[in-house]
Amino acid sequence: MTLTATRILNLIALLCVAAVAVALISQHVFDLRPCAWCVLQRLIYLTIAVVSWLGVLLARLPGIRxxxxxxxxxxSVSGFIxxxxxxxxxxxxxxxxxxxxxxxxxxxGLDAHVPWLFGIFASCMDARVNLLGVEYAIWSLAxxxxLALLGLAALLRRA
Known part of the structure; x- marks a missing residue:
């Protein structure tokens, strides 16, 4: 099975949604409170997912994918930074x-309107948490x- 641009965009979106799901489980089940930078990265993940799925849904329009x-x-590069x-x-x-x-x-206004997803509840120093011995920020960075590499692959692939 070859990975087409459409499949890659779907994979990108699914990875982003999974990352946010893990963050929400960590926050609401294990009481790991997010800092402002954690929340910003959630927003970036969700934006990447929406953009990727729009590229899939509107793929019939020239150049949209x-x-x-x-x-x-x-x-993804901005999230990496x-x-x-x-x-x-x-x-x-x-x-x-x-x-x-x-x-x-x-x-x-995201923190006030959707606090369960974008609420800032910790300082950056307090939000330093390890998952399997690696800090969350490093997992996110990786x-x-x-995602940036997959995005480049989708950009260079045919439909």
């Missing part, structure tokens, strides 16, 4: 207040890297 793959790749920043800088700060992630999520 490629555009979706390009946008998903760019968003956010995860890298969280791991290298924000996780060492006592507070995420007034960082880009905090300002963006608060100004968007997944965003994989």
């Amino acid at each position: 490629r555009l979706a793959a390009l946008v998903a790749t760019c968003l 956010a995860a890298w920043y969280q791991y290298t800088v924000a996780a060492k700060l006592f507070s995420c207040d007034l960082t880009f992630a905090d300002r963006f999520i608060v100004k968007s 997944l965003f890297g994989l």
